[in-house]
Amino acid sequence: xxxxxxxxxxxxxxxxxxxxxxxxxxxxxxxxxxxxxxxxxxxxxxxxxxxxxxxxxxxxxxxxxxxxxxxxxxxxxxxxxxxxxxxxxxxxxxxxxxxxxxxxxxxxxxxxxxxxxxxxxxxxxxxxxxxxxxxxxxxxxxxxxxxxxxxxxxxxxxxxxxxxxxxxxxxxxxxxxxxxxxxxxxxxxxxxxxxxxxxxxxxxxxxxxxxxxxxxxxxxxxxxxxxxxxxxxxxxxxxxxxxxxxxxxxxxxxxxxxxxxxxxxxxxxxxxxxxxxxxxxxxxxxxxxxxxxxxxxxxxxxxxxxxxxxxxxxxxxxxxxxxxxxxxxxxxxxxxxxxxxxxxxxxxxxxxxxxxxxxxxxxxxxxxxxxxxxxxxxxxxxxxxxxxxxxxxxxxxxxxxxxxxxxxxxxxxxxxxxxxxxxxxxxxxxxxxxxxxxxxxxxxxxxxxxxxxxxxxxxxxxxxxxxxxxxxxxxxxxxxxxxxxxxxxxxxxxxxxxxxxxxxxxxxxxxxxxxxxxxxxxxxxxxxxxxxxxxxxxxxxxxxxxxxxxxxxxxxxxxxxxxxxxxxxxxxxxxxxxxxxxxxxxxxxxxxxxxxxxxxxxxxxxxxxxxxxxxxxxxxxxxxxxxxxxxxxxxxxxxxxxxxxxxxxxxxxxxxxxxxxxxxxxxxxxxxxxxxxxxxxxxxxxxxxxxxxxxxxxxxxxxxxxxxxxxxxxxxxxxxxxxxxxxxxxxxxxxxxxxxxxxxxxxxxxxxxxxxxxxxxxxxxxxxxxxxxxxxxxxxxxxxxxxx
Numbered sequence: 020x021x022x023x024x025x026x027x028x029x030x031x032x033x034x035x036x037x038x039x040x041x042x043x044x045x046x047x048x049x050x051x052x053x054x055x056x057x058x059x060x061x062x063x064x065x066x067x068x069x070x071x072x073x074x075x076x077x078x079x080x081x082x083x084x085x086x087x088x089x090x091x092x093x094x095x096x097x098x099x100x101x102x103x104x105x106x107x108x109x110x111x112x113x114x115x116x117x118x119x120x121x122x123x124x125x126x127x128x129x130x131x132x133x134x135x136x137x138x139x140x141x142x143x144x145x146x147x148x149x150x151x152x153x154x155x156x157x158x159x160x161x162x163x164x165x166x167x168x169x170x171x172x173x174x175x176x177x178x179x180x181x182x183x184x185x186x187x188x189x190x191x192x193x194x195x196x197x198x199x200x201x202x203x204x205x206x207x208x209x210x211x212x213x214x215x216x217x218x219x220x221x222x223x224x225x226x227x228x229x230x231x232x233x234x235x236x237x238x239x240x241x242x243x244x245x246x247x248x249x250x251x252x253x254x255x256x257x258x259x260x261x262x263x264x265x266x267x268x269x270x271x272x273x274x275x276x277x278x279x280x281x282x283x284x285x286x287x288x289x290x291x292x293x294x295x296x297x298x299x300x301x302x303x304x305x306x307x308x309x310x311x312x313x314x315x316x317x318x319x320x321x322x323x324x325x326x327x328x329x330x331x332x333x334x335x336x337x338x339x340x341x342x343x344x345x346x347x348x349x350x351x352x353x354x355x356x357x358x359x360x361x362x363x364x365x366x367x368x369x370x371x372x373x374x375x376x377x378x379x380x381x382x383x384x385x386x387x388x389x390x391x392x393x394x395x396x397x398x399x400x401x402x403x404x405x406x407x408x409x410x411x412x413x414x415x416x417x418x419x420x421x422x423x424x425x426x427x428x429x430x431x432x433x434x435x436x437x438x439x440x441x442x443x444x445x446x447x448x449x450x451x452x453x454x455x456x457x458x459x460x461x462x463x464x465x466x467x468x469x470x471x472x473x474x475x476x477x478x479x480x481x482x483x484x485x486x487x488x489x490x491x492x493x494x495x496x497x498x499x500x501x502x503x504x505x506x507x508x509x510x511x512x513x514x515x516x517x518x519x520x521x522x523x524x525x526x527x528x529x530x531x532x533x534x535x536x537x538x539x540x541x542x543x544x545x546x547x548x549x550x551x552x553x554x555x556x557x558x559x560x561x562x563x564x565x566x567x568x569x570x571x572x573x574x575x576x577x578x579x580x581x582x583x584x585x586x587x588x589x590x591x592x593x594x595x596x597x598x599x600x601x602x603x604x605x606x607x608x609x610x611x612x613x614x615x616x617x618x619x620x621x622x623x624x625x626x627x628x629x630x631x632x633x634x635x636x637x638x639x640x641x642x643x644x645x646x647x648x649x650x651x652x653x654x655x656x657x658x659x660x661x662x663x664x665x666x667x668x669x670x671x672x673x674x675x676x677x678x679x680x681x682x683x684x685x686x687x688x689x690x691x692x693x694x695x696x697x698x699x700x701x702x703x704x705x706x707x708x709x710x711x712x713x714x715x716x717x718x719x720x721x722x723x724x725x726x727x728x729x730x731x732x733x734x735x736x737x738x739x740x741x742x743x744x745x746x747x748x749x750x751x752x753x754x755x756x757x758x759x760x761x762x763x764x765x766x767x768x769x770x771x772x773x774x775x776x777x778x779x780x781x782x783x784x785x786x787x788x789x790x791x792x793x794x795x796x797x798x799x800x801x802x803x804x805x806x807x
Contacts, residue, residue, distance in 0.1 A: 046078055047078060047081060047082050048082075049082075049084055049087065051078055052075050052078050052079045052082075052084055052087035052088075052091075053087060055071045055072070055074045055075035055078070055091070056071070056072070056075045056087060056090050056091055056094065058071045059071030059072040059075065059091070059094055060094065065098070068094070068098060069095070069098055072091045072094040072095045072098065073091075073095065075087055075088070075090070075091035076088055076091040076092060076095065079091060085118050085121075085122050088114075088118065089115060089118050089119075092111040092112075092114050092115050092118070093111075093115060095107070095111040096108050096111040096112045096115065096134075099111070105138065105142055108138060109138060112134055112135050112138050113135060115131050115134065115135075116131045116132065116134075116135050116151075118131075119131040125158050125159065125160040125161045126161055126162060126165055128155070128158060129155040129158050129161045129165040129166075129169060130165070132151045132152065132154045132155035132158075132169070133151075133152070133155050133165075133168060133169060133172070135151045136148045136150075136151035136152040136155065136169075136172060136176070137172065139151065140172065140175070140176060140179075143179075145176050145179045145180040146180060148172070148176045149173065149176045149177065149180060149182075152169050152172045152173035152176055153173060155169035156169040156170050156173050156189070163196065163199045163200070166193075166196075167193060167196075167200065167204055167208075170189055170190075170192065170193045171193070171207060171208065171211060173186075173189050174186045174189045174190050174193075174211045174215070175211065177189065178211075178214060178215060178218060183215055183218045183219055184219075186211075186215050187212075187215050187219070190208065190211055190212050190215060193208055194208065194212075202235055202236070202239055202240075202241055203241055205235055206232055206235055206236055206241055206244050209228050209229075209231055209232050209235070210232065210244075212228050213225045213228040213229050213232075213251065216228060217255070222255055222258070222259055225255055226252060226255055226256070229248045229249075229251050229252045229255070230248075230252065232244060232245075232248040233245055233248045233249065233252075236248065242275075243277065243280070245275045246271075246272045246273075246275040246276040246277075246280055246283055246287075247283065249268050249269070249271040249272040249275060250268070250269065250272040250283060250286060250287055250290075252264075252268040253265045253266075253267075253268030253269040253271075253272060253287065253290060253291075254290065256268060257290060257293070257294060260792075260794075262294050262297070262298065265290070265294055266291060266294055266295075269287040269288075269290050269291040269294075270287075270291070272284070272287035273287050273288065273291075281314050281317065281318060282314070282318055282320070284314060285310075285311045285314035285315050285318070285320075285323065286311075286323075288307045288308070288310045288311035288314070289307070289308065289311040289323070289326070289327060289330070291307045292304040292305075292306075292307030292308040292311065292330060292334075293330065295307060296330065296333065296334055296337070297795065297797070298797070299337070299797050301334045301335075301337045301338040302334075302338065304330070304334050305331060305334045305335070305338070308327050308330050308331045308334060309331070311323075311327050312324065312327040312328070312331065315327060321354055321357075321358040321360065322358075322360050322363060324354060325351050325354045325355050325358075325360050325363040325364075325367075326363055326366075328347050328348070328350050328351035328354065329347075329348070329351050329363065329366055329367055329370060331347045332344045332345070332347035332348040332351065332370060333370060335347055336373075336374065336377075341374070341377075341378075344374065345374065348367060348370060348371060348374070351363070351367050352364070352367055355367060361394055361397070361398055362394075362398060364394055365390075365391050365394035365395050365398070366391075368387045368388070368390040368391040368394065369387075369388065369391040371387040372384045372385070372387035372388040372391060375387060376736070376750070376751065379626065381624050381626065381736045381738075382624065384736075384750075385624065385738070385750075388750075609673055609688075609689045609690075609747065612689055612739060612747060623738070624736050624737065624738030625688075625689070625736070625737055625738065626734065626735075626736055627687060627688045627691070627734060627735050627736075627737060628734050629687060629691075629695070629732065629733065629734065630685055630686060630687035630688050630695055630732065630733070630734075630735055630749075630753070631685065631686045631687060631695045631696045631698075631699040631730055631731070631732045631775060631778075632683070632684075632685050632699075632730070632731055632732075632733075632735065632749065632753055632754055632757035633683070633684050633685070633686075633699050633702070633703055633728065633729065633730045633757060634681060634682070634683055634728070634729050634757050634758050634760070634761035635663070635681065635682040635703075635706060635726055635727070635728045635761065636680060636681045636682075636726070636727050636761050636762070637680045637724055637725060637726055637727075638725040638726070638727055638766050639722075639725055640679070640680040642722065643722045643724070646721075646722050647721075647722065655724075656680065658713075659709075659710070659713065659724070660677060660682060662706075662709055662713075663682055663684075663706055663709075666702050666705050666706055666709070667684050667702055669702070669705075670686070670698040670699075670701055670702045671686075671692065671698060672684050672685065672686045672698060672699065672702055673685050673686070673688060673689070675747065675748060675749060676746070676748065681761075684699075684702070685735070685749060686698050686699045686702075688735070688737050688749070689737065695732070695778075696730070696732050696775050696778035696779050697778075697779050697782055697783075699730050699732075699775075700730060700769060700771065700775075700779060700783055700804055703728045703730055703769045704769055704804075704805070704806060706726070706728065707726060707728060707767060707768075707769060710724055710726045711767070725766040725767070726766065726767065727761050727762070727764040727765065727766060727768065727770070728761060728764065728768070728769045728770065729757055729758070729759070729760025729761030729762070729763070729764050729769075729770045729771070730757060730760060730769065730770070730771045730772070730775050731753055731756045731757035731759075731760050731771070731772040731774065731775055732753070732772070732774050732775040732778055733751070733752070733753035733756070733774060734751060734753060735749045735750065735751040735753050735754060736749065736750045736751055737749045737750075755795075755796070756772065756793070756796060756799070759793035759794060759795075759796050759799070760772055760793075760801065762793075762794070763791050763792075763793050763799075763801060764801075764803075765803075768803045769803065769804050769805075770788075770801055770802070770803060770804075771785075771801070771802050771803075771804050772799060772800060772801060772802075773799070773800030773801070773802070776800075776802050776804075779804075782807070783804045783805065783806060783807060784804070784805045784806065784807050785802040785803065785804050785805075786802060786803040786804075786805075787802055788801040788802060788803065789801070
């Protein structure tokens with residue numbers, strides 16, 4: 020509806036030129052257009068600027084003075100630059116493109132396409148931006164600078180539109196002209212290429228591109244790009260876990276940054292602190308975080324400031340300083356709530372949950388973790404809403420552009436028709452003047468004819484004015500129709516609402532009447548039955564009291580026996596249903612937890628001091644899922660996980676959950692086991708052997724399943740999540756470490772931690788791997804384990 024109103028407004032505005040901004044014939048000169056344009060350009064009053072530019076557009080358009088109209092459209096596009104709704108800016112920018120397409124040189128066309136493309140790019144309508152940048156890039160006869168500018172923006176638009184391969188092709192075309200590019204242009208081009216490589220996951224090429232930027236920019240007028248390149252090199256190395264190279268790059272960023280590069284130095288200090296924190300060097304990390312904190316505070320960058328507070332809190336925590344850790348976290352909460360930093364607040368709740376867990380306050384830990392999940396889900400919802408809004412915005416822009424094409428085309432036809440009409444009338448006036456001079460000496464009858472002819476001309480003028488008036492009336496009718504359509508829509512919605520309410524009321528009254536009728540029939544039936552039964556008993560007692568008593572005794576005995584049979588069958592059915600319900604509950608929850616849930620209606624979280632947790636995962640699952648149909652993939656996973664369940668049950672373990680192609684199990688809960696580590700390893704080896712045998716049964720050409728298994732032992736918290744759909748789950752650092760055992764293992768191997776190895780007492784053959792780096796865990800002692 021809003022789009023229709025905007026379109027109607029634009030059409031109405033075009034139809035109302037002659038009424039709202041009537042142009043006198045004396046004003047229709049090039050000098051007047053130029054005067055209005057100059058006055059608008061020099062005016063500091065916005066209203067005057069708008070009026071003069073708009074007047075210049077109208078006069079220039081009516082006399083087909085394209086240069087004046089182009090200048091005024093540029094001014095009006097600039098005037099509407101900061102409007103919240105970009106409709107007016109799009110209207111005049113699109114008109115600039117139309118004029119240049121008809122009359123402009125190749126350079127002027129390229130500049131117009133660039134201007135319209137930037138408008139769409141700023142509004143995040145990347146599809147339309149691509150169209151205009153592509154037209155500018157493909158133009159023949161333009162300068163290298165224009166081609167470069169169009170190519171750079173085309174590359175960026177392809178990236179934002181998730182067409183990274185196309186972006187790389189355009190960048191390659193620009194690079195082929197490298198000899199004609201300046202140093203600044205080469206640096207900007209390499210920066211775009213690096214971003215493309217990053218999106219493609221080609222990280223070595225990305226690093227090489229940033230190093231090229233350092234070589235080009237060093238010792239030149241563009242040395243300010245050197246610290247930026249070093250910072251990006253550090254970020255890529257950090258992403259690849261090349262901690263040493265990342266630290267060196269961030270130090271180079273700080274060393275080469277200028278006094279005005281405060282934000283860059285703050286980011287480098289923050290990233291350096293993250294690396295030191297992951298290496299377990301909390302004190303050194305704290306120095307970097309504090310330095311970054313000072314810089315972000317000077318920049319009033321509250322989001323980065325909150326992130327620094329969170330990391331300072333973690334550094335205090337890992338330095339065994341819980342008081343300062345909580346103080347820093349509270350300061351982060353204050354910033355996040357004051358400035359609405361939802362993503363950072365979610366991270367703070369996750370950290371708070373970890374602190375509560377370390378203090379064995381598991382209820383508070385679970386509450387904080389639920390807050391973290393709630394905020395994260397709300398942020399994902401906001402992202403999806405923003406995506407829908409952008410799609411709607413893009414559709415609206417496309418519809419508006421189509422309407423503008425129609426309006427401009429019709430407007431040009433009207434202007435040309437009006438110009439032809441004026442030319443015809445001017446020619447007729449000239450002929451009339453000549454005839455008047457020739458017939459000045461003729462008879463008065465001829466003069467009367469001349470006067471009659473002039474009257475006809477006046478009548479033609481009046482008809483022209485009536486035509487203009489009719490156009491204005493058409494505009495008013497259009498507005499009235501739009502208003503009536505909106506009122507009809509509202510009335511229809513209200514009628515539908517009223518009809519639904521009346522129908523609901525009628526249904527309610529019918530239900531009540533039906534219930535009353537059934538109740539009356541039941542009472543009447545009971546009364547009749549009681550009366551008949553009373554008369555029957557009375558007569559029967561009088562005639563055959565003894566016989567009736569005897570028969571009544573026999574019937575009562577038989578009725579009791581039948582009722583006993585019915586009760587026994589009902590009890591048996593209830594027992595069967597109860598066994599089914601218990602079976603379904605036991606498929607989801609352990610026996611002890613299920614019993615507690617049935618008895619108390621809820622199950623409290625429990626702390627287990629020593630259990631073993633195992634993870635399995637298939638390497639190359641994405642490739643397998645591409646080669647198999649969805650039905651084949653699910654069938655094979657179901658078959659393997661069913662066998663896993665049998666092996667887990669065989670060793671008295673507990674399956675926790677499956678996540679995609681990952682399978683998680685635990686030993687030692689809910690009932691403690693002294694040999695939980697050994698049982699977990701036996702089950703893991705048997706699962707590994709089953710997968711090897713399963714691969715041998717697959718048809719030739721089918722992808723093989725390559726499994727990794729990891730086991731770690733330690734404390735966990737276990738409990739039930741959910742109200743309607745119960746889920747038994749476990750939490751704690753032991754779970755995270757077990758997951759790292761799996762991800763740090765090798766295909767066909769069972770990888771265990773040093774803690775688990777200590778609990779198996781030489782029962783298995785182990786292969787010491789030494790200390791292996793695990794993500795977010797540092798170096799951990801790891802072993803491969805096999806049967807003796």
